[in-house]
Amino acid sequence: MLQQTDRPGRLIAISGKTIAEKIFSAHSGTDARAGDIVVADVDFVMGQDGTSPLAIRALDNMGVAEVFDPQKVALVIDHSSPSPIEGVSALHTIMRDFGKRTxxxxxxxxxxxxxxxxxEHGHVVPGDLMVGCDSHTCTYGALNVFSTGVGSTDGAAAMASGKLWFKVPDTMKVTYEGSLQPGVFSKDLILYLAGQIGVDGATYEAIEFHGPVIDELSVDARMTISNMAIEVGAKAGLMKADDKTLAWFEGRGTRTPAPVDPDADAVYASERVIDASAVGPQVAKPHAVDNVSPIEEVEGTPIAQGVLGTCTNGRLEDLGIAARMLEGRRVHPDVRFIVAPASKQTYLDAMAAGYIQTLVEAGAAVVTPGCGPCVGTHNGVPSDGENVISTANRNFKGRMGNSNAFIYLGSPATVVASVIEGRITDPRKYFG
Amino acid sequence: MTGLKAKAFKYGDDINTDYIISGKYKFKSADMEAMAVHAMEDLDPDYHDKVKPNGGFLVAGKNFGMGSSREQAPLVLIHSNTKAVLAKSFARIFYRNAINTGLPVVECDTDLIDDGDELVVDLEAGVVRNVTQGSEIPFPPLPPVMAQLLADGGLVEHFKKHGGFNL
Incomplete structure (x- = not known):
């Protein structure tokens, strides 16, 4: 405990700070504590093609013609990419024109x-505060960035001013002890947490993820966990930056990481310890992310389509898991298997590693890097009554474009084992 | 009696943004009037037709608006003539988006409201009057920052007035 005076003659005890409190303190020039409202400087602002057109309209309505710093604003065309219909094409044109103008x-x-x-392009580094007009902006918490999703008008305000107002969140501390069984992955850890605390278990809070299991995970695998923080209502899913994090940023961009650790005496709203050794493959059943079961309870459910990709599980490590499982095997003849690499770089790296060749030979349909079929715009809308197993983060009714389909969520290994067998399958037998 | 007056249309817990406006529509257009006919479609295909003529309050359980950051969600509710959303709790991004776009959001005990009840929502007094049941449901005022943004007419108007954040 530090001792600090808030006015002469009076001593009060001030505890240490969480990662969130430290990042908001540094970006607002205040002693930011959970519950405080601050106006903070943001290091980067992002929008995608579902949200940017409304942000551009809001900027127009504000009478703002420029962004606060063109180096700190990016728009990404990924949700309906390439455009499947003329309405979307018009929205994409609005984004391209905005880029040229600003x-x-x-x-x-x-x-x-x-x-x-x-x-990947080094637009954020550890210690940053960034906002994106997409709810899964919480993904970069794995990189020690306080990143959070906002709507288009908040995004526009941030693009115009480089600032946004925030309520400094309370923090839930989640510690994963033990070690992962073969065939069990970071996706299973976050699905397990969603099943435990529910879709509003961390609403208005940040989560810090700690423990030896997190330390052991690759950066790719950590991003899967932070990506789904929003699925339990959290504003951010933060991790410490370690040597793996810093190595990941080498050669990406020019900014210097400024990692932020929580203080040992930081105050958490709640703390939860999970024994990862006891967690098997997990599956979220239709139509809620917290409708989670151990895989044993859903094994054998027939599937018509599998999806590997999305901001949750479309990274190189995920494609590598799939390629190794499908080496010398084939996708079940009654199943469509759609693969969307998360980015051009992921695609190139997966090609160089031979993963794409293996996946295509096994029967996968590889689509353009992007959100793919996850948001229901194109690239694999399921038919009425079909079951889909996906590595995505949401299985809401209608999410993939058909409200009469049923979406199950699992790890890349669970999806691949299932597309091989044509029914939901425990992947552990492939990791014996 | 001052305040917004309309009928309650009641739904359950955890209403997500895909229910409010499905991704298959939201990405197609920036025309909210056209998209509003699909508001709440997968949960209640008649929502728009029921609410549009005379306005209504969307009443829900906990965690209303969970999911995506799509600002189309409050916008299609506004364009369906939804006067306010009343829920036990809200998902964070939806709550901010609602205030920024001018859709009043009221956190209150919605167990005290049945589908079809006539309500008067007095935002200033912080009370929902249930005319049908003859009861009153108090609710806490908005946080001062949000009250100020609403008083300025939303975030866009706040920026026009002050040239940036002035909170």
Whole structure:
């Protein structure tokens, strides 16, 4: 405990700070504590093609013609990419024109999912505060960035001013002890948490993820966990930056990381310890992300389509898991298997590693890097009554474009084991 | 009796943004009037037709608006003539988006409201008057920052007035 005076003659005890409190303190010039309202400087602002057109309209309505810093604003065309219909084409044109007018970077249809593109290009570094007009902006918490999703008008305000108002969140501390069984992955850890605390278990809060299991995970695998923080209502899903994090940023961009650790005496709203050794493959059943079961309870459910990709699980490690499982095997003849690499770089790396060759030979349909079929715009809308197993983060009714389909969520290994067998399958037998 | 007056249209917990406006529509257009006919479609295909003529309050359980950051969600509700959303709790991004776009959001005990009840929502007094049941449901005022944004007419108007944040 530090001792600090808030006015002469009076001593009060001030505890340490969480990662969120430290980042908001540094970006607002205040001693930011959970519950405070601050106006903070943001290091980067992002929008995608579902949200940017409304942000551009809001800027127009504000009478703002320029962005605060063209180097700190990017728009990514990923949700309906390439455009499937003329209405979307018009929205994409609005984004491209905005980029030309303001100098803000537009990542066009070949580039990939915003949440892979933004960190890959070094637009954020550890210690940053950033906002994106997409709810899964919380993904970069794995990189020690306080990143959070906002709507288009908040995004416009941030693009105009480089600032946004925030309520400094309370923090839930989640510690994963033990070690992962073979065939069990970071996706299973976050689905397990969603099943435990529910879709509003961390609403208005940030989560800090700690423990030896997190330390052992690759950066790719950590991003899967932070990506889904919003699925339990959280504003951010933060992790410490370690040597792996810093190595990941080498050669990406020019900014210097400023990692932020929580203080040992930080005050958490709640703390939860999970024994990862006891967690098997998890599946979220239709139509809610917290409708989670151990895989044993859904094994054998027939599936018509599998999806590997999205901002949750479309990274190189995920494609590698799939390729190794499908080496010398084939996708079940009654199943469509759709693969969307998270970004152009992921696609190139997966090609160089031979993963794409293996997946295509096994029967996968590889689509343009982007959000793919996850948001129901194109690239694999299921038919009435069909079951889909996906590596995505949401299984809401109608999410993939047909409200009469049923979406199950699992790890890349669970999806691949299932597309091989044509029914939901425990992947552990492939990791014996 | 001052305040917004309309009928309650009641739904359950955890209403997500795909229910409010499905992704298959939201990405197609920036024309909210056209998209509003699909508001709440997968949960209640008649929502727009029921609410549009005379206005209504969307009443829900906990965690209303969970999911995506799509600002189309409050916008299609506004364009369906939804006067306010009343829920036990709200998802964070939806709550901000609602205030920024001018859709009043009221956190209150919605167990005290049935589908079809006539309500008067007095935002200034912080009370929902249930005319049908003859009861009153108090609710806490908006946080001062949000009250100021609403008083200025939303975030766009706040920026026009002050040239940036002035909170």
């Amino acid at each position: 100098g803000a970077k537009v990542y066009d249809i070949a580039e990939g999912v915003c949440h892979q593109v933004v960190p």
